[in-house]
Amino acid sequence: xxSYYPVYLDLKGRPCAVxxxxxxxxxKTQGLLECAAVVTLIAxxxxxxxxxxxxxxxxDWVQREYQYGDLEGAxxxxxxxxxxxxxxxxxxxxxxxxxxxxxxxxxDLCSFIAPAIVRRGEVTFAISTAGLSPALARRLREEMxxxxxxxxxxxxxxLAEVRLAVRKQGLRPDPERWQECxxxxxxxxxxxxxxxEARDRLLRMLxxxxxxxxxx
Numbered sequence: 001x002x003s004y005y006p007v008y009l010d011l012k013g014r015p016c017a018v019x020x021x022x023x024x025x026x027x028k029t030q031g032l033l034e035c036a037a038v039v040t041l042i043a044x045x046x047x048x049x050x051x052x053x054x055x056x057x058x059x060d061w062v063q064r065e066y067q068y069g070d071l072e073g074a075x076x077x078x079x080x081x082x083x084x085x086x087x088x089x090x091x092x093x094x095x096x097x098x099x100x101x102x103x104x105x106x107x108d109l110c111s112f113i114a115p116a117i118v119r120r121g122e123v124t125f126a127i128s129t130a131g132l133s134p135a136l137a138r139r140l141r142e143e144m145x146x147x148x149x150x151x152x153x154x155x156x157x158x159l160a161e162v163r164l165a166v167r168k169q170g171l172r173p174d175p176e177r178w179q180e181c182x183x184x185x186x187x188x189x190x191x192x193x194x195x196x197e198a199r200d201r202l203l204r205m206l207x208x209x210x211x212x213x214x215x216x
Contacts, residue, residue, distance in 0.1 A: 006128070010035075018032070018043075019042045020080030021050050022047065025043060025050065029053065039060070040061075041062065042062045043063070071099050074099050076101075077102075078114075087106065091103060115137065116134075120154060121154065122157070122160075127140045166210075174210065177210055180205075180213060189201065
């Protein structure tokens with residue numbers, strides 16, 4: 001199995017192609033739209049959801065089977081795997097044009113694999129089993145969605161605000177100091193509805209003592 005390099009792609013405004021209008025095509029299209037990609041669907045038939053997206057002008061629907069050349073200008077492509085005679089040619093074109101390609105559940109033709117995703121505001125968790133077990137990736141995603149870890153993700157906006165305020169004062173607290181300050185008391189303040197107190201406490205701790213108090 002290949003060793004995959006984890007990366008987050010900025011797809012805003014980038015042309016992406018989805019080949020296949022079934023369940024997986026629908027799911028992948030919605031994920032691309034969430035990332036502000038410009039999506040072209042290539043399929044003779046499409047799900048009700050995809051038809052609605054096309055009718056509202058949110059995607060461009062080329063209502064026919066894939067033809068060689070459809071990936072010209074695409075940055076990324078996703079292909080359903082229900083027609084081997086199609087996705088084999090798609091993979092060939094993607095390689096020739098340098099287009100990032102995911103063929104659903106066919107890792108040997110993929111130049112990237114899509115992880116299971118957990119989103120909480122601006123925080124995104126990606127879970128991958130390197131294509132070995134999508135079921136396990138989904139299970140891990142479901143476990144994480146119910147995990148206490150996500151309560152820290154909910155605080156991303158507050159932490160970003162404090163980080164900006166600290167930088168405006170010309171300070172650069174140690175990464176270790178940040179970790180010291182992200183304690184249970186801060187989380188309890190925030191999640192009990194006392195967000196301003198949490199903000200003030202974190203800002204005070206970072207500005208008064210920007211260096212870590214404990215060293216390994």
